[in-house]
Amino acid sequence: MEGLYDAVAQHGSAASSLLYDSNAWVAGKPVLSPLRIVASSRLGASTIGLKLWRNVATHPVIGRLENLETKVNAMLTGRTFAVMTSDPSKIGMLSVIPVAPLLVSLLLLYVLPRTWRYLARQRLAREHGCLPAPGPRLRDPIFGLDFVLEVIQALRKNRRNTTMKSLFEAYGHSFQVKSWGRTTLFTVEPKNLQSVLATNFSAWGVQPLRLFAFEPFVGKGIMCSDGAFWEHSRALIKPTFARTQIGDLRLPAFDAHVDRLIALIPANGVTVDLQPLFARLALDASTEFLFGESVGSLHPDRVLGDKKDFLDAYNYGQMIVGRRFQLPHWNILTRDRKFWSSCETAHAFVEQYITKGISELKSSQVKGSSDEKSILLHELLRQTKDVKDVRNQLMNIFMPAHEATGVALTNVFFQLARHPTVYARLRSEIIDAGDKHEAWTFERLKGLRYLQHVISETFRLNPSIGTTIRVALRDTILPTGGGSDGVKAPLYVNRGDVVTVSLYALHRRRDIFGDDADDFRPERWETLRPPAWSYVPFSGGPRVCPGQNLALTEVAYTTVKILQTFEAMENRDPVGEFVEVYKLSTESKNGAKSACASLHLQRARAGSRDALLELSSNSAYKDKHNEANQ
Numbered sequence: 001m002e003g004l005y006d007a008v009a010q011h012g013s014a015a016s017s018l019l020y021d022s023n024a025w026v027a028g029k030p031v032l033s034p035l036r037i038v039a040s041s042r043l044g045a046s047t048i049g050l051k052l053w054r055n056v057a058t059h060p061v062i063g064r065l066e067n068l069e070t071k072v073n074a075m076l077t078g079r080t081f082a083v084m085t086s087d088p089s090k091i092g093m094l095s096v097i098p099v100a101p102l103l104v105s106l107l108l109l110y111v112l113p114r115t116w117r118y119l120a121r122q123r124l125a126r127e128h129g130c131l132p133a134p135g136p137r138l139r140d141p142i143f144g145l146d147f148v149l150e151v152i153q154a155l156r157k158n159r160r161n162t163t164m165k166s167l168f169e170a171y172g173h174s175f176q177v178k179s180w181g182r183t184t185l186f187t188v189e190p191k192n193l194q195s196v197l198a199t200n201f202s203a204w205g206v207q208p209l210r211l212f213a214f215e216p217f218v219g220k221g222i223m224c225s226d227g228a229f230w231e232h233s234r235a236l237i238k239p240t241f242a243r244t245q246i247g248d249l250r251l252p253a254f255d256a257h258v259d260r261l262i263a264l265i266p267a268n269g270v271t272v273d274l275q276p277l278f279a280r281l282a283l284d285a286s287t288e289f290l291f292g293e294s295v296g297s298l299h300p301d302r303v304l305g306d307k308k309d310f311l312d313a314y315n316y317g318q319m320i321v322g323r324r325f326q327l328p329h330w331n332i333l334t335r336d337r338k339f340w341s342s343c344e345t346a347h348a349f350v351e352q353y354i355t356k357g358i359s360e361l362k363s364s365q366v367k368g369s370s371d372e373k374s375i376l377l378h379e380l381l382r383q384t385k386d387v388k389d390v391r392n393q394l395m396n397i398f399m400p401a402h403e404a405t406g407v408a409l410t411n412v413f414f415q416l417a418r419h420p421t422v423y424a425r426l427r428s429e430i431i432d433a434g435d436k437h438e439a440w441t442f443e444r445l446k447g448l449r450y451l452q453h454v455i456s457e458t459f460r461l462n463p464s465i466g467t468t469i470r471v472a473l474r475d476t477i478l479p480t481g482g483g484s485d486g487v488k489a490p491l492y493v494n495r496g497d498v499v500t501v502s503l504y505a506l507h508r509r510r511d512i513f514g515d516d517a518d519d520f521r522p523e524r525w526e527t528l529r530p531p532a533w534s535y536v537p538f539s540g541g542p543r544v545c546p547g548q549n550l551a552l553t554e555v556a557y558t559t560v561k562i563l564q565t566f567e568a569m570e571n572r573d574p575v576g577e578f579v580e581v582y583k584l585s586t587e588s589k590n591g592a593k594s595a596c597a598s599l600h601l602q603r604a605r606a607g608s609r610d611a612l613l614e615l616s617s618n619s620a621y622k623d624k625h626n627e628a629n630q
Helices: 062-067 099-127 145-156 160-171 190-199 207-218 227-241 243-263 274-291 306-326 337-362 376-381 387-418 420-432 442-446 449-461 522-526 548-565 599-604 610-616 619-628
Strands: 005-011 014-017 039-043 046-052 080-083 092-095 174-179 182-187 268-273 467-472 476-482 489-493 498-502 568-571 580-582 586-588 593-597
Touching (some): 160 182, 160 580, 227 387, 243 274, 268 274, 274 376, 337 387, 387 449, 420 548
Parallel strands (some): 182 498
Antiparallel strands (some): 005 046, 268 593, 467 498
16 A cells, blocks of 8 residues: 555645545556655646655555555656546646656666765775685675575585685685675685784674674673673673683682582493583583582582573574574574573573672672682672673673583593593693692693693684674775785775684694694694784684683693593594584584593492403503503
8 A cells, every 4th residue: 555645635724635535546557656756736726736655554544545446546648647536527637757857866866876985995995906805606696695505505514614614725815705695705814814803903893793693692792792882891791800810719619510520421431422511511610600609510419490491591592593693684594482482591590690699799798809709790790780781791701601611621522532642641741740639720730731732732623613703894904815816915895894714724724734734733732833813712802702711721620630530531433523513613513422441430439340441451542551651
């Protein structure tokens, strides 16, 4: 009904309608609506106004025309618009604005500013010596749907990172494509990464890309905001991640969680998947760090109750957020009821801790003394009592805090189980470092050089976050990537264009990390000094991960405790290579299936030695066991 016209005849104080008659009709051909035409002509003493009535539902008469047997047609003949009714006395000819010039004017208003902008951008690009980046020849060069399909298929086949790497090998260190109709530049150039994340930080943002995907689940916070709001969020959480809080106060509390983890690992060579255990460790540690109270998922006799509901809601919500991040806003694939229910469950779970925290602060049960370990919830509540704001900040931190430690530990032991000589050398370094019962501090962990090399090599090969993506908030220039070989000239980037940096592909560049860049070899870090911005597992610049020291410390501490306990570890996964699965982070699809052996722990548990003896008969086990005890 939006295309109907309202013809109103006014004569002095009296009014009559040409089209309000239920038998009214207009002769001629149908004209596609809506047409924005306003015209008037003198018919005797009457002035007739013709206009598009857009809000038909509110019109007292035309809103009901659907129920009438009214036929409305229009015929444009030169400059005339014929109107006829069943009443011959109401027949008239109206002069109208010519449609063709009107359409041309509108077209010019649309085209001219864009043409001027295009020419201005071309001039600036020439002045700075910019050239376009190379890229694949797409069958759909406008929307890039064939490239989109390739990415979706890579996700379904769990080859997202490896597909990106193959594209860089084919088109160079920088290339660009159309994706969902938007220009997207892919790069693994350290200079470009430095420009996007640091030196030209203000020209790039994440909110237009992430807010749609993240906001229903975690709310607006540090992960999905830009500008003043992001600065506000960053300022709220930064003090909690201070190094002194990690080194001096966090490790003793974390130690209790690691002890519970080790108690759940069989010591007699029985196969165990370490991935879910590491996920529970990360959950217990992160909830204690954020809320001041652990969910206790590693307690063997703990009934989780609503905590189990939260875990289920969190896992499903995170999966859908990952899908929303990959698909355009108009997609209908991520609008299911289970997702919205998961959001509500997660929000309610966090809000109960907020309510409890407010009560504790009011009753002075929590004191802000300098020797108290910092709990993020309490720090936030000292600055604001807005429950929604506090909840959003906590959810924005919980997601990366939970993922970083659990995923990284899985990847570390995925590699250690497949490289027995590395396991043996690392265990030897740990044992030689001193008394097993001596407390491990931040500085002692940093002093284990081979341990740091193992962790660095793991983050290099399998970073938890395989890509980092930014959108240009204004027209800007990247320092390199243009030209036929992808490295000769600067790149001009239009506002709204997207830059995707594949950390996975960057960390496997052979010209930086050697011809064996695809291999796990921690020894490379004994002499390797990668160029600036070529190794950035935690991002960089103002948006560098605030919890990176916490994550690295927890990974190092857990690794030390496990290797102190178990003399040997063996891979029990029939699939040797790393198979990725993408959610928001990149995880091992097959987990970390291993067999661990500890003679003294078996005795302590009154277990059988048969499995250990069977495992120790393996020549690889003998070599690493002997080396570790030399």
